[in-house]
Amino acid sequence: MFTFLKKIFSAIWSLLGGMKVTLGEFFQKNITIQYPDQKAIMHERFRGKVHLKIDENTGLSKCTACMLCQRVCPNASIEVVAGKTAEGKRVLRKYIYRLNTCTQCGLCVEACAFDAICFSAEYELAVYDRQLLVMDLNSKKVSLKVENES
Ligand code: SF4
Numbered sequence: 001m002f003t004f005l006k007k008i009f010s011a012i013w014s015l016l017g018g019m020k021v022t023l024g025e026f027f028q029k030n031i032t033i034q035y036p037d038q039k040a041i042m043h044e045r046f047r048g049k050v051h052l053k054i055d056e057n058t059g060l061s062k063c064t065a066c067m068l069c070q071r072v073c074p075n076a077s078i079e080v081v082a083g084k085t086a087e088g089k090r091v092l093r094k095y096i097y098r099l100n101t102c103t104q105c106g107l108c109v110e111a112c113a114f115d116a117i118c119f120s121a122e123y124e125l126a127v128y129d130r131q132l133l134v135m136d137l138n139s140k141k142v143s144l145k146v147e148n149e150s
């Protein structure tokens with residue numbers, strides 16, 4: 001008899017434990033968003049696509065074209081094209097990024113000693129034309145003396 005009552009009590013206790021979790025979730029704030037009318041705010045560690053940072057003082061990319069990110073990328077997703085200004089300073093000409101082969105591993109971001117790249121929070125990256133997945137991230141150009149130096 002005692003064993004029987006013990007089993008019933010154990011079953012009720014177990015049921016209450018499950019109900020506690022269910023009720024806890026039931027009264028949580030609703031996290032469903034009405035996409036695409038509403039956009040999700042991504043976590044700050046989210047890895048969208050590689051993004052070139054801009055130096056606030058110069059208005060140009062912080063990238064020095066050292067090519068370290070290109071060397072560490074295991075998928076050859078980065079191609080840095082350097083040039084020289086009239087003063088002979090080495091500067092970034094093009095920063096070709098291939099999103100179609102990038103695995104968001106983060107090695108390039110970790111390798112950059114100039115804090116010039118990071119991951120963006122973009123997540124709507126699907127396109128119909130795969131050519132659009134290959135892009136030049138350097139939109140802030142400087143006037144260059146040498147047209148094509150790598
Ligand atoms: S992003 Fe960083 S590591 Fe890559 S070329 Fe520019 S400065 Fe060098």
Ligand code: SF4
Nearest residue numbers: 073102103105106108
């Ligand atoms: S995140 Fe990884 S795969 Fe993508 S460009 Fe950087 S190093 Fe290459």
